[in-house]
Amino acid sequence: MPEGKVVTSDIDIHKIIDEMINEASKRGGGALTIFIGYVKGIVDNCEVYSLNYEVYEPYASKKLQEIAENACSNDKVIDVRIYHKVGTFKPGDKVLYVLISSIDRTSGIETLREVIEKVKKSVPIFKLECRSDGDYWIISDNLRIKRR
Amino acid sequence: MKIKVKFFSIIKDYVGTDEVTFEFSNNIKLSELLEIIKSKWPSIRKLEDEVPIIALVNGSICQEDLNLKDGDEVAIIPPVSGG
Numbered sequence: 001m002p003e004g005k006v007v008t009s010d011i012d013i014h015k016i017i018d019e020m021i022n023e024a025s026k027r028g029g030g031a032l033t034i035f036i037g038y039v040k041g042i043v044d045n046c047e048v049y050s051l052n053y054e055v056y057e058p059y060a061s062k063k064l065q066e067i068a069e070n071a072c073s074n075d076k077v078i079d080v081r082i083y084h085k086v087g088t089f090k091p092g093d094k095v096l097y098v099l100i101s102s103i104d105r106t107s108g109i110e111t112l113r114e115v116i117e118k119v120k121k122s123v124p125i126f127k128l129e130c131r132s133d134g135d136y137w138i139i140s141d142n143l144r145i146k147r148r
Numbered sequence: 149m150k151i152k153v154k155f156f157s158i159i160k161d162y163v164g165t166d167e168v169t170f171e172f173s174n175n176i177k178l179s180e181l182l183e184i185i186k187s188k189w190p191s192i193r194k195l196e197d198e199v200p201i202i203a204l205v206n207g208s209i210c211q212e213d214l215n216l217k218d219g220d221e222v223a224i225i226p227p228v229s230g231g
Contacts, residue, residue, distance in 0.1 A: 126156050128157075
């Protein structure tokens with residue numbers, strides 16, 4: 001079943017992978033495509049200390065669920081899971097998981113790209129990056145504005 | 149009627165609070181509420197030169213001529229940055 005939500009603790013990625021493969025293998029599946037986003041340690045040649053995620057709930061989880069369900073309307077996509085963590089994280093901490101099980105690799109990779117773009121552009125989640133040269137609000141994909 | 153307004157990200161910094169509730173005796177459109185907010189916190193107008201300001205009503209983007217209802221929640225946000 002497609003699932004998208006904000007989570008406050010780490011997920012058991014191996015358990016989810018096993019669940020998805022077991023289920024998809026009974027329905028003609030042949031590919032599991034996975035994206036894991038984690039906190040960068042260096043940005044603009046500066047050390048990143050932490051990345052804080054602020055989330056507008058319940059609308060962020062609703063949007064993630066909607067993205068997962070819509071992606072499953074593709075006949076070649078069997079299941080979609082999206083888990084976005086909220087809180088303050090250190091470099092290397094995993095913060096976003098997207099998993100697509102599909103009939104073949106092409107549909108899995110294409111759907112993965114589409115889902116990630118939708119997560120980045122349509123879910124009410126906001127980032128504050130704390131680094132060696134100050135704190136920066138991250139606006140949309142690339143704009144960084146130094147905190148006053 | 150009561151309208152709760154929430155501020156997120158850089159906008160929260162500019163207004164100095166994350167939430168405020170407005171009370172109105174008459175009906176009000178979203179565009180009118182936004183003007184009230186910008187008048188109360190003029191720094192938002194300056195921020196708008198750099199960052200688009202987006203208003204969500206109960207979590208959805210709406211037309212600015214929308215008539216707000218008692219109990220509506222309006223979120224004032226910059227472009228999102230998940231992932």
